[in-house]
Amino acid sequence: MSAPSQARGALRGTSGRTIVADRAATVVLWALGGFVLLLLGAIILHFVIASIGVVSPSFIFGDPSDTELGGVGPLLWNSVYMLVLAMLIAVPLGILAGIYMSEYAGDNRVTDTIRFAEEAISSVPSIVVGLFGLIAFVNLTHWGFTALGGALALTLFNLPLMARLSEQALRAVPADERSASLALGATKWQTIRHVVLPLAIPGIVTGIILTAGRVFGEAAALLFTAGLSTPTGYNFGNLNIFDPKSPWSPFRPATTLSVYIWKTNSEGLSQFAAQIGDGASALLLGSVLIFNLGARFLGRILTRRLTAA
Amino acid sequence: MNTGDEMTTTTRAQDPIEASIDPSPATLPPRIVPVGPGRTADDARTGSPDVAGVAAMPKVAAEAVSITYGTKLAVRDVSLEVPERSILALIGPSGSGKSTFLRCFNRMNDLIPGARVTGQVRLDGIGLMDPDVSVVELRRRVGMVFQRPNPFPMSIYDNVAYGPRRRGASDRAQLDELVERSLTRAALWTEVKDDLRRKSGLALSGGQQQRLCIARVLATEPEVILMDEPASALDPISTLRVEELMRELRELYTIIIVTHNMQQAARVSDRTAFFNMGEDRAGYLVELDDTRTLFTNPKNQLTEDYVSGRFG
Ligand SMILES: Nc1ncnc2c1ncn2[C@@H]1O[C@H](COP(=O)(O)OP(=O)(O)OP(=O)(O)O)[C@@H](O)[C@H]1O
Ligand SMILES: [Mg+2]
Numbered sequence: 001m002s003a004p005s006q007a008r009g010a011l012r013g014t015s016g017r018t019i020v021a022d023r024a025a026t027v028v029l030w031a032l033g034g035f036v037l038l039l040l041g042a043i044i045l046h047f048v049i050a051s052i053g054v055v056s057p058s059f060i061f062g063d064p065s066d067t068e069l070g071g072v073g074p075l076l077w078n079s080v081y082m083l084v085l086a087m088l089i090a091v092p093l094g095i096l097a098g099i100y101m102s103e104y105a106g107d108n109r110v111t112d113t114i115r116f117a118e119e120a121i122s123s124v125p126s127i128v129v130g131l132f133g134l135i136a137f138v139n140l141t142h143w144g145f146t147a148l149g150g151a152l153a154l155t156l157f158n159l160p161l162m163a164r165l166s167e168q169a170l171r172a173v174p175a176d177e178r179s180a181s182l183a184l185g186a187t188k189w190q191t192i193r194h195v196v197l198p199l200a201i202p203g204i205v206t207g208i209i210l211t212a213g214r215v216f217g218e219a220a221a222l223l224f225t226a227g228l229s230t231p232t233g234y235n236f237g238n239l240n241i242f243d244p245k246s247p248w249s250p251f252r253p254a255t256t257l258s259v260y261i262w263k264t265n266s267e268g269l270s271q272f273a274a275q276i277g278d279g280a281s282a283l284l285l286g287s288v289l290i291f292n293l294g295a296r297f298l299g300r301i302l303t304r305r306l307t308a309a
Numbered sequence: 310m311n312t313g314d315e316m317t318t319t320t321r322a323q324d325p326i327e328a329s330i331d332p333s334p335a336t337l338p339p340r341i342v343p344v345g346p347g348r349t350a351d352d353a354r355t356g357s358p359d360v361a362g363v364a365a366m367p368k369v370a371a372e373a374v375s376i377t378y379g380t381k382l383a384v385r386d387v388s389l390e391v392p393e394r395s396i397l398a399l400i401g402p403s404g405s406g407k408s409t410f411l412r413c414f415n416r417m418n419d420l421i422p423g424a425r426v427t428g429q430v431r432l433d434g435i436g437l438m439d440p441d442v443s444v445v446e447l448r449r450r451v452g453m454v455f456q457r458p459n460p461f462p463m464s465i466y467d468n469v470a471y472g473p474r475r476r477g478a479s480d481r482a483q484l485d486e487l488v489e490r491s492l493t494r495a496a497l498w499t500e501v502k503d504d505l506r507r508k509s510g511l512a513l514s515g516g517q518q519q520r521l522c523i524a525r526v527l528a529t530e531p532e533v534i535l536m537d538e539p540a541s542a543l544d545p546i547s548t549l550r551v552e553e554l555m556r557e558l559r560e561l562y563t564i565i566i567v568t569h570n571m572q573q574a575a576r577v578s579d580r581t582a583f584f585n586m587g588e589d590r591a592g593y594l595v596e597l598d599d600t601r602t603l604f605t606n607p608k609n610q611l612t613e614d615y616v617s618g619r620f621g
Binding site: 198 | 415417420445446447448449452453455457459460461462463467471472475476522525526529
C-alpha cells in the first residue's frame with residue numbers, strides 16, 4: 001500500500017468516529033431545542049385557542065361587575081401598575097447595588113456572604129415572602145392591603161435578583177475594555193459610565209425581564225400584601241395619588257391579574273372561572289411578550305445613547 | 310545619580326500633573342522641549358551629553374524600580390532613562406518583566422491587585438510614585454497601546470473622541486478636527502473617512518484596529534506613548550505600517566516599545582534595553598545601549614547570546 005492511500009485511510013477512520021459523535025450531538029441538541037420550542041408553542045397555542053370567544057375589548061377593558069363573565073380591566077391595570085411600582089424600586093437600586101458589588105466592593109468574605117445571601121433570598125418561596133410582607137408592610141405600618149405594600153414585598157426578592165444579575169452582567173465586561181479606558185485617562189466612574197455600563201446593558205435588560213416576569217406572575221407574595229378584593233369602578237380622572245380611591249394611588253388595595261386568576265379558580269363562585277382563567281392567562285402572556293420586546297428595544301436604544309458622546 | 314533633583318523642584322510648581330483633575334483640555338501642560346542652546350535635537354534623542362557635558366533631562370526615567378506580585382519579585386532594581394523624542398525598545402525572553410516594567414510608567418500596575426512598585430519613576434523629573442500625583446492626568450500625558458487591539462464597541466469617531474470627551478471636550482468642530490488629525494497621523498484616515506460615524510471600531514481589520522487604538526491615544530495628546538508588543542497580533546504588512554508610523558511619531562513623542570521581534574527593535578528604535586530573568590526568575594536590566602551597538606557589539610555575553618538567537 002502506498003503512503004498517500006494509507007494516510008487517506010487513517011484520515012477517514014478518525015474523522016468517521018468524530019463525525020458520528022458530532023452528528024449525534026447535533027441531533028440531540030436540535031431535539032432538545034425543538035422540544036422546548038414545541039412546549040412553548042403548545043402553551044401559547046392553548047391559551048390563544050382557549051381565549052377565543054373570551055378575550056374581547058369588553059373583557060380586556062371592562063369591569064368584573066360589568067357582565068356575567070366580567071372584564072378584567074382594573075386587574076390588568078393593577079398588574080401594570082404593580083409592575084411599574086416594583087420596577088421603579090428594584091431596577092435603579094438593583095443596578096446601583098450591582099455596580100457597587102462588581103466595581104467597588106472587591107472579593108472578600110463579606111462580599112461573598114452578600115452574594116450568597118442575594119441568591120438565597122431571591123429563591124425564598126414567595127408565600128414566605130408574602131407572610132413576611134403581611135407583618136412588615138401591612139400590620140407594622142398600619143397601611144392595610146396596599147399596592148405599595150405588595151410592591152415592597154416583591155422587592156424583597158426582586159432587588160437581590162436584580163442586583164445579582166446586574167453584577168454578573170457588569171463583571172462579564174472584558175478587562176481589556178476597562179484598561180483601554182483607564183489608560184486613556186478616564187476616571188473610574190467615567191469608565192463605568194461610558195464603557196462598562198453600555199456593554200453590560202444587554203445582561204441588565206435580561207435581569208429586568210426576569211424580574212418583571214416574576215412581578216407579572218406572582219400571586220402568593222401579593223395575596224396578603226396587596227390584597228384580594230375585586231376592584232370595580234376605577235375613575236382614572238382622579239389623579240390624587242393620596243386618595244385611596246384613585247387608581248393612581250399606591251395606598252390602595254391592588255389585586256393583580258395573577259391573583260385574580262388564582263382567586264376565581266379557588267373560590268369557585270363564578271361559573272365562568274375557567275374562561276376567566278384562560279382569557280386572563282392569554283392577556284398575561286401577551287403582556288409579558290410586549291414587555292420583553294419593549295425592554296430589548298429600549299435596551300438597544302440606551303446602549304447607543306450611552307456609547308455615543 | 311540624582312542629577313534631576315534640582316530640576317524636579319523647579320518644574321514641580323508649574324506642572325499640572327499634581328494639580329489633580331482639571332477637565333479643561335486647555336490646561337494640559339506645555340510640552341517641555343529639552344533642546345536647549347548648545348544642544349542639538351540629535352543629542353537630545355540619543356541622550357549624549359551636550360557641549361557643556363551635562364546630560365539633557367530625560368523625558369522619563371526609572372530609578373531603582375522593583376515590582377512584586379504578592380511575594381513574587383517580577384522586576385528587580387531597574388534604572389534607566391529615556392530622552393525626549395526617542396524610541397526605546399525593551400527586548401528579552403518571555404517572563405522577564407518587560408510588560409510589568411512598562412506599566413509602571415503610566416501606573417497601570419495600580420490596577421493589578423497585589424502588584425507593588427518600589428523605587429521612583431519620573432516624567433520630566435516629577436516623581437510619579439508620589440502620593441499626590443493624579444493618575445488620571447498622568448495617563449493623559451503617558452498613553453498606552455496594548456498588545457491585543459482593543460477598540461471600544463462604538464463608532465470609529467467615538468473611539469478616537471473618547472479621551473478628549475472624557476476631559477470635557479465637546480465642541481463639535483474642534484473634535485472633528487482632532488479626530489481627523491489623529492486618524493491621519495495614525496495612517497488610517499483615508500481608509501475610514503467615509504464611514505467614521507457609521508462603522509464600529511470592531512468592524513475593522515486587526516491592523517486597522519491597532520492603528521485606531523494608536524489614533525485614540527494620539528487624540529489625548531500625550532507626550533509619551535507606551536506600546537506593549539503593538540504589532541504581535543498583526544500580519545507583516547500591517548506590522549510594517551505600524552513600524553513606519555512609529556518612526557513618524559518619534560518626531561513628536563517619546564516612545565517605549567516592548568517587542569519580541571528583534572528586527573523590529575533594530576528597525577524602529579534609537580536605543581534598546583535587554584531584560585533577562587535571573588536565577589530567582591525575577592527580571593532585571595542586563596544592558597542598555599544604542600540599538601546598533603547593542604545588536605552588533607554588545608558588552609554582555611548574555612545580550613550577545615540573546616540577540617544572536619542562542620537563547621530566549
Ligand atoms: N497580573 C499578574 N499577576 C501576577 N503575576 C504576574 C502578573 N503579570 C505578570 N506576572 C508575572 O510577572 C512576571 C513578568 O511578567 P511580564 O508579563 O511582565 O513578562 P514579559 O517580559 O512581558 O513577558 P512576555 O514577553 O511573555 O510578554 C512573570 O513571571 C509573570 O508570571
Ligand atoms: Mg509582555
